[in-house]
Amino acid sequence: MTEDTGARADAVRALESQFGELIGQFRRLISEAAHRISPGMLPGAYKLFTTIVRRESITSSALAELLMLDKGQISRTVRELETLGLIQRTPDPSDGRSSLLSATPQGLERLEAARRPQERGLHESLAEWELDDIHRLTALLHALTTGTRPTE
Template sequence: MTSHPGHPGGEPTGDAPEDPSREAAIISLESSFVRLVRAFRAQMAALAEATSPGMVPGTLKAFIAIEQHGPMPISALAEHLALDKGLVSRTVSELEELGFVERSSATDDRRIRIVSATPLGSARLSAAREGAENPLSARIHSWPTPDIEQLRTLLDALADGTPPTEAVHGV
């Protein structure tokens, strides 16, 4: 099935020949994503190390999710991270040993354990963010705000699997 730019929403039509320049653009975009992911991984590794020496990026990602989304059950954290509940439970134990999170029982069901960030964990992450060089922020610092917002809109559309809004394309 192929995509036809003139078709509403750019939906696949099945009868249009594939555009070689479109295919090249998609391959180029994939390459750009590989570079971006590599840069992001390096940044996360540096931030994890700055937050707590020896911390791995996966542990930091779990802590950031807890801090951003507030107290949650381990099962919700595992779902958010798209990881196995056992792995997430071990990660939470590691964060608990560092004093970055604490577990408590849910008020409506004492069997459910809720994980929340501690003031120590939040302070350490904040200090690491302030002291760490943020290459992404530095790279887009001079970009106009509408360009940053457009990029965010396009990335959200890509992640959600929805077509970009007409406003993004200036239509």
């Protein structure tokens, strides 16, 4: 192992360790946000809901494929989100056998309110950061998640 290879391995291990810390913190934030939307809501239901919000409208099948979940789990969680008034179904104009899932106005309001504390926390954490550093971190994370080389 060359010195450069060893240094790279050490750097990757340090990054992996920090990701572990970040994931733990992220899980806590997701649990708290889910609870703010509806006491007892599980993080998985929150993830499904926020995915529907991000996609604006999506079928249950596409949601199952995207999140790599079985259709039974998706169906149960969709019913829970509908019962809570967070999402609605509308006929899919391209497939009469299917429905599109989308957030209700009430769901969007509750999500915005649930996210406010974590957004405030992120703003506070980044208050002393240079704007260029925030943009650079965003670009680096995007490159990592897409498997592409970071751009300058």
